[in-house]
Amino acid sequence: MQLSVLTDNLPYLLWGAYPDGPLGGAALTVLLSLGSALASAALGLLLGIALSMSRGLLNFMLTAVIGFFRAIPVPMLIFWTYFLLPVVFHVDVPGVLSVMCALALIGGAYLAHSVHAGISGIGAGQWSAGLSLGMTRVAVLQHIVLPQALQMMLPSFVNQWVTLIKDSSLAYIVGVGELSFVAAQVNSRVMIYPAEIFMFIGLIYFLLCSGLGWFAHWVAGYFRPAQDGRLRQATTT
């Protein structure tokens, strides 16, 4: 084990050439993951609701589009966005943004199905009760169904975000300077100690991914006792 290769390159691995150059390394990985996590959550929620509320041809088309994004590998979609976005919009799209776009589309497609499943998991009685109170379908969805469904869906959102952090490493293939890319750069520059470099990188990813998992677990636990208390109160009074 030779750790000097890590200490020598630590700043470069953590934030790239910043502030003299563009931000890179682990910092860019975090930024890339955050951006695509938010975008995929929004997209997944939107598509999932559309999937549950639509019927007939629209529903079929939505299912087909979502199925398509679930069927193709992430690198393939990154190629598509990386090469086609600039052509379609006639502007120079930065690599980071095109990768974010690809990750958000795939993450959104996966989340759409869990949102749809969460909404279907809410009993039909809840819908009937809301409608009988004179609420519109949208109001029932917003005030009654979604709050319950989202709570059930929290684990699948966290799973998808962990996957996103891992998939952000694929920005490597179009030369975006995130953690995996700078690691490969350092590796090809020094040529020795590749095991140390990639194990260290793996450790950073491990901390990011399992950190998110622990945080989500803590959040879920933080909310659970309060809810149980409220339930108990409601049943005793």
Add this chain to the structure above:
Amino acid sequence: MSEFQSLLGQALAPKYLGWLVDGLWMTLHVSAVVALLSTLLGIMIAAARSSERRWLTLPAAVFLAVFRNTPLLVQLFFWYFGISSLMPEDSTEWLNTVHSLALGRYLTLSWPSFELLCAIVGLSLYSAAYVSEEIRAGMRGVAAAQQLAGAALGLTRWQVLRYVVLPQALRIALPPLLGQYMNIVKNTSLTMAIGLAELSYTSRQVEAQTFKTFQAFGVATLFYVAVIAVLEMLGQLLQRRRRLAMTGSARR
């Protein structure tokens, strides 16, 4: 719009289409081997995880945490660049040279290239972490009374697992397992980063040679969608057959 038209322009020459087909062939090949290996390894991990001995459950839990919480790409880099630096020098030389194993007179198994070897090892270990979770879920779906019944018949723990629990667990776990096999097919695309000439790698190569971005990635995407669709249909077919079998046995 003219750029867009030039993108849609002419079809790929047969030569380049041939490259893509070769890439698809490699993707299917690797996927099949990885699916088999990760299932075998997954069964072992699932068995270790559900054992009562701590020296078995702990390493299995650590394995799962490490392999699920780090990117596959970094794992592939580790195997490709890292492992040879950790091994004694002669062994890497041995791995890199071509060997062939003659089985009988006609069949020879040629030694895989170092990229292929790393791809198979990396993908199998990564996928095994996911496959084992599906198998473990399947094992939990087998009623506990089955294990007791097996033990009452005098079977050892291993025999109960081998003859009673696993056959049922695998049948329960088949639909999610097919989902994992789809993931394996998609994940093979990451091996392009270590230079394995599979479908994504060849599509990138065709794109670089012909500048026909739309056609190169279009054909590759179609190939991927077709493979996933076949697996999906297989899953539907199996589930329908099982539903028929279940209602059939209920009627009897």
